[in-house]
Amino acid sequence: MKRQASWSLLLIMILLVTGCAGKRELNELALVMAVGIDKGEGENAFKVTAQIARPADARGQTGAPSGQTGEPIYTIVGQGESLFDAIRDLSSISSRNVFWAHNQVIVISEELAKEGISQVIDFFTRNPELRMRTWIVITPEEASTLVSTVTGLELIPGEAVNKLFRYGKISTVAPNTQILDVQAAYLSQSSQPIMARVTLKEVMISNKKPEKGPTIKQVDLAGAGVFKEDRLVGILKPEETRVLMLFTEGLQSGVVTTACKDKPERTIGVELRDQMFEVTPHLKDGQISFTAQLDAYAMVVEAGCPFTIDDQKQVAELEKAIEKELKKEIDTTVDKLQKEYKTDVIELGKVFQNEYPGYWNQISDNWAEVFPTVDIKAFVNVEITDSVLLWEETNSGKKENSAD
Amino acid sequence: MTSVEEKNTFFRDLQDNEELMTEILGGSVDLVKRRITFHEHKNVQALCYYTDGLADVTHIEQFISDLLYKGNLLLQHATLPTDNPLTLLKEHMLSSASFQVIKEVGQAVDGILSGVAVLILDGSNDVFLIQTKGWEKRGVDEPQTEQVVRGPRDGFTESIRTNTALVRRRIRDPKLRIEQMTVGKRSKTDVNIAYIGDIVKEGLVEEVKKRINDINIDAILESGYIEELIEDAPRSPFTTVQSTERPDKVASSLLEGRVAIFVDNTPFVLVVPSFFWQFLQASDDYYSRWMTGSFFRAIRYLAFVLSLTLTSIYVMLVSFHQEMIPTQLILTIASGREVVPFPVLLEALLMETAFELMREAGLRMPKPVGQAVSIVGSLVIGQAAVQAGIVSPFMVIIVALTGIASFAIPNYAASFSIRLIRFPLLIAAGMLGLLGFSAMFALLAIHALTLRSFGESYLAPATPFQPKDQKDSIIRFPWWKMQARPMGVTGDEKRVGDNQFPEPPNTDPYSDEAGNRDEDNQKGRDQSKRKKSRHIIKLKGDDEE
């Protein structure tokens, strides 16, 4: 017993002496909040921009008074032949260890994305310090500019972009693309990656010079980039992205605005909810086709012209108009993807594979050529069920005067 | 001295006896010797020994005056000179309850030292022991270490008789046995073993007696001595013997088939065997309503986990696994740590030490000073240390939370052992992160799993998992559900009868049972049984339809 005790004690001591391996104190870490990746100078070079948080400035004084700079972020740029090289370059600039686990967003410049991002995907999924739930976006600007732009209500822009994604469900203008999804789509045989797209827009009005209008640039999340394998091949506009999200994310809600029948200069807005979207593949004589069926309930949220849900005829007309609008949206987007970009980001291959695995095995190798030729029919069915709080039409009380 | 050791019984001659006693007892000031003379003519003499302070002097005075009066009467009327005066006295004095005749010297000496008065008469080798024990003692008070909101307020005292009486008052069962033992070569401390004969697990009492008999020590000053000498895991930080100040706790343990060990001169009574989870259970659990009882118990389990692991987990997260902390939180922690010069482990050890210091100081100081200590301590540690940038505010919160959690554990001994094992865990976590933490935790868990307390697994009923005993582990089941005594009890396994679920008479006017109310009341508890059977019949009827 005694000998055993001393043995274990000795072993514990050895463990403890060799210990402290991999230990890094929190205040020795530079917490990266966002990272931008650009093409570097020269062939195959990368430029990595890291947005690092200054905790004392980001949170204010919580403990002992410490010197504050008033600038919550610290952005530095590293260059290298590879991503790893560029990141090593960062650590020669940063006074603290660069720590990636709290990175919120990866921004890739479109310039780089057009040349292929497989190296980026590999690096960000191979490294244990990086989280799979990080947002990954493309931008037409320099990624380094975007990363160093102070945006949103948060002190740290990385957090602001993160919240943009999280609470962006209402606007539904960009897909929720995390590195996890991009990786899965890239690895998959039957689908292609997409990425959300951010731009800089002059939308913020300076408090000091309000008369000059919006002059300050903010990060705007809208649209998506579609990829063919690892290359960016095209951009989808926000309304097209909505269609894309129907296919990929099972979007639940959406907003449609349509012109009034009587007064074409005025519009009616409806909110779609409980959308059900189903794509069914068909195989007939070696000919592949798909039908896409969208069912949704709608709620009138705004009416520029008098509207009451009590009027069945009016409701039916509005439903028709919305259906037409939606069908058009779906058709144009799908057409664009098929004819222009020729990439299956809407997971049709996966749907087809599920239904006809045998035939899929024959065509899987040249699905890229088959996809632009397949026929896709969209059917939309909308039912207006709600008019929120109002029942009567919103009409002027001085009706007689205005009528004449 | 040799003569004394050889001499077992008293002499016939008073002179010899006096010499003998002087030789044994020596000249301690608290030993009182009084000479009594009966009947001046016949000049029968007697000696009375007692210990001042241990014996009740008024009682002795009373007795002696009684004795003188009766002795004189007897001697006057003694017809036969051969009559032994002692025999006569004995016959006449037996009316007194606290009166005993003995022969052995040793017994007499032990008696004198434990507060009994010894009367030696001339011309007899029998001596009287007069029960005159009576010393200053503390009254029954509220237990200091285990307080309850609802429940009895009496606690054990330093007097063993009072203590056994407190338990006896709770269990008026002839099967409650209290056995006398004496431990300590010099202290000769009374140790009593209590158990309920037909509930206690077979062999347990014998084992306890054997272990106590094997003790060879000069003095027992507190039950802690006994605890350390009989426990199963002397090298373990865990306590495998429960000590309590509460008579109700002892009574309930006895009813669960355990054995209580009372030790004289201490209010702490030992209960064996004991289980780890027991230390997290308070008497309140059983006295308050079962739902609240269970809730408080759950809080205490949480307190246990927190006090054991919280600091280690914090240190581990902040110095190794920063990716596990939500981003918002880590920025806050980082901003608090911005100016702290120490590694987290050192900071944690610093704070833990400061906390232990404050606790110890507050405990030892007189109460008013103790308060001052805690005020100064909390001000200095809580405010100034953070302001000075020595520790981070987060660490203060963590250590304070850990401290408070450890105070929520009802048993002090257990609370201390958890406090102890927290340090290896903390150091391992701070040195090796998750690997250190999980390895040390596994080692501790394996160690705890190997422990036994008087043959019972220490971690029962969680592991080995005993489904039947789960009614009193995480949730305290209501009494009408908790029918069986814990496992390992021999005989009389049921403690609560069947159908104890209270049901008021049915007053629902729309129910067909309303008319039968009187009948129901008469039948009392059979009601529920009846109801069930009727229900079954109804179901059968449905099937037929």
Add this chain to the structure above:
Amino acid sequence: MKVQISNGMFFALIINMIYAKAIGVTQGSMAREIGGDIWISTLIATVQGTVIMSLVIFVIRRMPEGDLIDQSERLFGKWFGKFVALITFIFFLAAFGPIMSTFIFHLKDYFLPEAPILLFICAAFLIGTYAIFFGLEVIARMALIGVFSIIALNILLMLGTLPEFDIRELRPTFQMGFIKTVWASRHHNADWAMATIMAGIILPMVGDKKSWGKMGFAGIAYGMVFVIMWPILEAGVLSPETAAQYIVSCMQMARSAQIGYFVHRYEMIMVAFFALSMLTQIMMSLLCASVAMQKILGLKDYRKVIIPTALILSTFGYWINFNKNRAVDFLEGWWVYISVGVAVVLPMMILVLGFFFKKKLKKKIVAEEAK
């Protein structure tokens, strides 16, 4: 002195023995071969595992006082017994490689990437030797806690990943054909083999002889229920391609699990639960190897050989895991053949030989009882 464990503990040991490696490493290996059908392959392996397990239970039941090694010793004498003991030892020696791989891949790669491998081997060595010094009962009780932690882990993971679940990834079934799917089940079979041979060593110490079979099957059934969740989720949440991409795909899933938007980054809690089952596996393989070693040397007590055995096993574990390629190649190649081979051939051989030499066996038992 004879240690006894309850049937419930036996049940818990079976579950713990297969769980740790099966949920992550095995699924990755299978996904590399058959993609989305990993859950079918897991099911098939479980059926095969049941067959081998019942074989072992049947064999041991014939002579319930001794384990596989004792039985073969009684059949053909000392040297054959030693030979079987040697095979068992090699089996657990080989098993220790993948077990340590699982341990290191989970803890080192994801939590302490900068810590040396030696540290993990030392920790396993320390805990393992400490636990088996106290014998089977302690490990078995640990396994009971392990079952609870497995349940907690499964629930946590399910909460965190179900919203992302995409049934389309699982369809169509038998993408790579039936035969390939069955063939891939060998990876999970290797896990079952470990539980089977362990049962062959510890069964004589399990209390109630009559319900061995029942508890064995219950263990397999529950083990399957706990394990099968993982391939289904891994394929449905991560996509089979991603699962195949990683060495430890379950960890990748745990890392991306999130409950709502605010509870995420909690894989450490899951790994803490996982560690219990992992450690049980380490302890059991050390224990079984020590018992085999004791029988080879013909000692009375296995405690004397704990340290040397553990040293041999740890050295092997270190060597194998020093190079990740070697480690993965071993656990996907050699180990599968060794484990499945031993788990099938050894009981089968003893069973068949036992039939031929039934009389001899009976005579021996009678003779021994007469003594």
